[in-house]
Amino acid sequence: xxxxxxxxxxDSYEGQEVNITCSHNNIATNDYITxxxxxxxxxPRFIIQGYKTxxxxxxxSLFIPADRKSSTLSLPRxxxxxxxxxxxxxxxxxxxxxxFGKGTRLHIxx
Amino acid sequence: DTEVTQTPKHLVMGMTNKKSLKCExxxxxxxxxxxxxxxxxxxxxxxxxxxxxxxxxxxxxxRFSPECPNSSLLNLHLHALQPEDSALYLCASxxxxxxxxxxxxxxxxxxxxxx
Numbered sequence: 001x002x003x004x005x006x007x008x009x010x011d012s013y014e015g016q017e018v019n020i021t022c023s024h025n026n027i028a029t030n031d032y033i034t035x036x037x038x039x040x041x042x043x044p045r046f047i048i049q050g051y052k053t054x055x056x057x058x059x060x061s062l063f064i065p066a067d068r069k070s071s072t073l074s075l076p077r078x079x080x081x082x083x084x085x086x087x088x089x090x091x092x093x094x095x096x097x098x099x100f101g102k103g104t105r106l107h108i109x110x
Numbered sequence: 111d112t113e114v115t116q117t118p119k120h121l122v123m124g125m126t127n128k129k130s131l132k133c134e135x136x137x138x139x140x141x142x143x144x145x146x147x148x149x150x151x152x153x154x155x156x157x158x159x160x161x162x163x164x165x166x167x168x169x170x171x172x173r174f175s176p177e178c179p180n181s182s183l184l185n186l187h188l189h190a191l192q193p194e195d196s197a198l199y200l201c202a203s204x205x206x207x208x209x210x211x212x213x214x215x216x217x218x219x220x221x222x223x224x225x
Contacts, residue, residue, distance in 0.1 A: 032210065032211065032212075034210075034211040034212055036214075041198070041218070041219070041221070042216075042218050042219070043114070043200045043201075043202065043216025043217050043218055043219055044153065044200075044214075044216050045216065046211075046212050046213075046214060049210070049211065049212040087152065089211050091211055093208070093209070093210040093211075094208040094210075095208065095211065096141070096158060096160065096165065096166070096207035096208050097143070097155055097158055097166060097207075098155075098211045098214060099155060100152035100153050100154075101152060102151075102152055103152055
């Protein structure tokens with residue numbers, strides 16, 4: 001499982017776009033990049049997954065450069081309810097477990 | 111039903127007590143997981159069950175004893191815990207092992223306090 005590095009915490013304001021970058025220099029050819037969100041006193045929730053270039057869903061976008069050594073989770077027009085911890089995971093689809101790194105604690109201010 | 115249900119939501123137990131945490135899912139998932147999460151730390155994997163059989167034990171002390179009676183139910187039996195075992199215990203399920211990190215569903219957890 002490739003090691004990931006994320007900022008420990010970030011602050012932003014309501015209505016702003018927030019970008020959280022994750023470094024994964026040792027990513028392997030078969031690895032996918034997955035992001036989870038965790039609200040206080042709740043379990044993590046899947047947000048988005050990608051392999052290369054750009055993926056977008058109703059919640060977020062994931063940008064992955066050609067070398068795949070990093071990725072950026074983009075949250076458009078955040079609200080107070082987006083305050084949470086965001087985890088970047090890197091691993092093969094056939095992995096039989098997921099291991100969480102330290103995550104990024106995002107705090108949205110009014 | 112697309113949820114993982116954990117009971118109880120809160121539990122306070124003494125160090126000599128025996129208690130059990132329960133996790134249930136009706137999504138037909140055949141892999142189930144226990145994670146432990148301390149305050150302001152990421153979830154740590156404890157056990158993985160694959161098709162009702164224990165496939166991964168992450169060197170968890172024997173005072174934690176998992177059980178998977180059927181494909182929908184996962185228990186965690188607790189005995190002689192220590193105060194440092196106080197944490198949020200999360201259960202998760204996925205369709206099957208090795209189906210990708212995008213397919214995990216987590217419960218809301220049991221907040222355990224050992225006194």
